[in-house]
Amino acid sequence: MPWRLLRPAGLALAALMLTTIAAGAETGKSSGPSEFLLVAQIVLLIAVGRGLGEIMQRIGQPSVIGELLAGIILGPSLFGWIWPEAQAAIFPKTPEQKAMIDGIAQVGILLLLLLTGMETDLKLVKKVGKAAIAISIAGILVPFACGFALGEFLPDSLLPNPQARLVASLFMGTALSISSVKIVAVVVREMNFMRRNVGQIIVATAVIDDTIGWVIIAVIFSLASHGTLDIASVAKAVLGTLAFLAVSFTIGRRLVFQLIRWANDNLVSTAPVITVILLLMCAMAMITHAIGVHTVLGAFVAGILVGESPILTRQIDERLRGLISSFFMPVFFGLAGLAADLSVLRDPNLLMLTGLLVVIASVGKFGGAFVGGTLGGLTRRESLALASGMNARGSTEVIIATIGLSIGVLSQNLFTMIVTMAIVTTMAMPPMLRAALARLPMNKEEKERLEREEFEKRGFVANLERPLLAVDESVNATFAAHIAGLIAGMRGLPITVLHIGKNAKEQEKGRGAEESHEAVVKKAAEAVSAKTEDDTGSVDIVTRARRTELGETITEEARKGFDLIVVGIDKVITGKDRFDRKIDDIAAKFEGPLAIVSAKGKHLKQPNPDALNILVPVSGSAISKRGAEVAVALAQGGSGSLRVIYVATTRDKGAQRGASRNLSQEAGILKDASDLAARYEVDITTTLRVNRAPEAAILREIDTTDVDLVVMGVDRIQGDHLSFGGVADAVLRQSKVSVLLVSSGDARQAGAEQG
Template sequence: MRWSLLRPVVLASPVLLTATMAAGAEGHKSAGPSEFLLIVQIVLLIAVGRGLGEIMQRLGQPSVMGELLAGILLGPSLFGWVWPEAQHAIFPKTPEQKAMIDGIAQFGILLLLLLTGMETDLKLVRRVGKAAIAISIAGIVVPFACGFALGEFLPDALLPNPQQRLVASLFMGTALSISSVKIVAVVVREMNFMRRNVGQIIVATAVIDDTIGWIIIAIIFSLASQGTLEFGAIAKAVLGTLAFLAVSFTVGRWLVFQLIRWANDTLVSAAPVITVILLLMSTMALITHLIGVHTVLGAFVAGILVGESPILTRQIDERLRGLISSFFMPVFFGLAGLSADLSVLRDPNLLLLTAVLVVIASVGKFGGAFVGGTMGGLSTRESLALASGMNARGSTEVIIATIGLSMGVLSQNLFTMIVTMAIVTTMAMPPMLRATLTRLPPSKDEEARLEREEFEKRGFVANLERMLLTVDESANATFAAHVTGLLGGARGLPITVLHIGRQAQQQEQKRGEDESHEAVVKKAAEVVGKSTEEAVGHVDVTTRARRARLGEAIGEEAKKGFDLVLVGVDKVTATSDRFDRRVEDIAAEFQGALAIVAGKGNHLKDPMPASFNILVPVSGSGVSRRGAEVAVALAQAASGSLRVIYVATTRDKGVRRAASRALIQEEGVLKDASALAARYDVDITTTLRSNTAPEAAILREIKATCVDLVVMGVDRVQAEHLSFGSVADAVIRQSRVSVLLVSSGESHRPPDKES
């Protein structure tokens, strides 16, 4: 274990030695800025920062602490103290050379705030909004007042410009009052407390803290740039910030979503969505700069809007996180550590002031958060956990201190003191939070909610991000549009409608706006919004017409990241035992989840029914569970009922043990289906049929009951043509009511008849 912890440091030693020799040789060649020296600096910061970050994570600390410590070790605090000539050769203080890596670090700040914004869950804030806002206000006001008071009593020698003491005091108050949402979220997530009530309140409070903090920093930046307390400039900054936020979270939210969708669906170059996101971030950062506030606010808000986009959020997060974590974070935090000279703490006065700063910051934040938690209705243990979590400053504090240093508001010594405070409070936070959270057992209501959310996390419907609806001009296409709107309306999923008929555009124009497939989708989504309180009730619909061969058109759409393709065409099955050629072409080009809609009877006369009576055959397999999820979602959206049928086909009737196992399985499958329906308040009836063929039992159940829709989860069977097995084929051809087949997208061999 000891060797595994020391290995990153040992491996970094040759890099440091090689870099030192190369930097010394380069220094003799030229006195101007050197690209070679820039690369050496980046290599060192990444190698040492990532190595120490690995060690910190194994010790239960966030990796950002290792990256910050890497800068401190490579800076004047250690490396410059042990070998000053080498340290100055690698990290010279010439303005030209320093500006090169500073530019990377400044762009890194924007990317860090973009990532922080993407991790900001506004739904979580709204869910615990009242308590979180009360706690956040108390948790900010108390430490802010303490920090401001400390700034007013600081010696003039610690201020770069004593005439601007007000700005420095405001900076100190902000530095002591803001928590690091990134550090808090990481620790809470690592402890599996992210979905716990107290965990949600902690993270939501940190989010509000962060948001308020960046607004305060933006205003202070405007104040610092003016040099004096000019109410006109402050009013401009405040009103500009409010206007920027108002536009961003109304028109901006829609615009960001449309741009991301357009880039993903239209551009063919590599990583177009990432390019658009970086341009959005930079544009919003420039806008905040033009209105007189700091660029970090624009980057943070851009991250929130990108994170709220319902398209490709997982892929975007993974790609951006890799780039930022592996490159920009080690460079930025390492450079922040380089700027902190801990050797100045050898001065007893500065050391004492730093200790006072740490105490005031900890007591102020801990006390303010604890009081806020008590006022917000939390128990004593919950308030202690909240106060422990909110005391971590981490990356947010370092960014604020770096901005203050670059603006000339903070002196070098004051910057070092704030960075030291950030390190101490952040390293103390994880063990304190773990100790308090482990003493908080969940209540019964909380356990029920956690079970439901854990189920949804693994579920199919809950993880859908966008759907593709392929339709022609038929009544079945209208029925498929209605089903698609019901599925998408509950979560506000974006839906693309692809018209595959030969005369699709002409037919759509004849239908009129109120009768088009797009209108049907939106009407169904609005029905969902009225039927359930938590439903979104709005979907964004994009329309496309087929301009190429059907297979090519579906192949192009398949590249755009759809989770589910729904097929609604006039003719679903052919005269023989095969599906229609168009259905087979779609299934051949799209290998993901597929839903085939076969409207029959009344649903062709009235393709937009007010409710459904749904029959769901289940077998206990994953794909049948997927069908059950879709059925429950439709029943909930349309205020319908659900009937679940399980067909037992135990062949070894003479063996008592086999019969016993079958009975246990039957009970378990029906119990799971009932639990699924109960989670969403859907009426359910369960039926067991034994010693009969599944297709015969299902068709008999359809005739004997008043169901009007059969939803079946099916697997594709490996065959020369599209097939979902004999049971599904029989049901979709012989059923007198509508059928919805939900395929997993994976092909399986047909089961052995003897098994």
């Protein structure tokens, strides 16, 4: 172990000694529940748990193992064995004191399941659904049967209620059959296999395992509550669970999105969205409790619905993850470790039964997943990797064991055995999975898909979550609505239409009319959906009207988290070769990217065209690539053609030496554009021009081809008014066809990007 890791370990030991002395003094003062002891317990669980978690991660193990080991070290297994008086002083077994920290742990379970649900990718499950379902069924049935059989043959001494052996056997079967989607996802992600085909199947199968497991646990919980096999109560739990899931994934999906957006847009208090999510989690947990199943199912489903919300997903995840990972997880898993007394394994019979449990759990899950993978059409190597990954029980197993202990299905010894099994299988999984995945070859199709997804991670259009459309009553506004509809329809993005013209309120009231801007957005999005044969074209549209000064209106909207504003107003530029004052005001108050639309030519007569013939100039800069991305997205979403032009100016080495001497730079830039279009299966034509004035070359290309829209990526130039430089200004003023300028953020941001 590195010396730098021993130093914090020594500090933790010193903290433990001081806490012990203080806890002893506190215990002597009062026999009732103590807030001091609660804080001392939390301090130790977090400090030791996070410290050991850090060490575990450095040696390639999940941090949850360190948090579990922290509880085992602080519990009767080690600390209580070495210094029982001190351990009892810090962690007294009095019901009142124990209930205080148990309450925090129970909240931690719900939050942990909320986070797990948020990490569940339903699109991934749908994509590999057939194979994953077949694999999951086989991967559950085999270990379930093994666990059920083990439960039937367990000695009566290990069962808290031998008369309810059926419930215990069902619980054992479930405990052995479920995998930890969190641990599986973490290891697969750390190995950069999350987007590999086999990685997707592994994670999707773990998700299905988790979902089925929580439903079974919910039924067993209902069964345990009644003590006997009450058909009516079980039927109520099963039907109630199915109804709950059906409503959640239909009406609930849209309701959660609406709640998140409403909280974000209307509440001004600190972190209103997090408040709404926590209330939603609690409400769904109480609903599942009311229908007779465990609250964890409600929290898990709430997390899935929050993760499916199309806006603010990154911000929500970051804010919740920090609190859950640093506070609730160490406390919960530390308490689970405290409850596991490994000293009982000194009994040879219990040690042998624990080893048997580990073997049965591993062989059952490994064999079931391997058979399922083979039946699901995977190769032998892929099935081996799948089986290795699915064997990790991790946090899910500990949560299930904790529930079993709390409802009286598991005895203390049986709980310790299951926690030991969870630790052993989880620690064995990462090296096994790494070895299995390292041998998997990558086919051409998978390689192309991964390259495209890697590009999208760094891209602009693929990371948009929420565009804002600012329009007046002009024809240009209708064309801007068509452009915004194509962009939103590609990924089903929710869009807000902000009316800023003189008749803004009347326009807002007329949103249902066929000629309204909202109708244009919807029609364009539906055209995208029809072309891609997907349901992403169904966009949610909200209408707002300007009710204050334009600058104040944009400021108020900007705080709601929009990451692009599409501007379509009657006058784009004034006679002084400057942008209209309205556009200046919008740019001054909105620091994010702008998309300024200027309809010309045939789009003044037909602002909602069936096809777009697009020209996009490129220069190799980051902002010109952004313009190319938008152009490709528009070409992919609509119909028509895409033409890319690169202009080598006198400042370029290639032009100075002669275009025929050195064209490697120009060819590379055009190839990047071609590769971008190829990723989205868009046909393009590339053109290289050597000219002293880029704007002249672009305008000539417009005159000599059939393009009807120019898309340019432009940087804001810092100054007293909005400007994108001479080339963009010249094209905007002199072009005979429509122009779309896609900018970076504010001038300071543009400078940072250029630097």
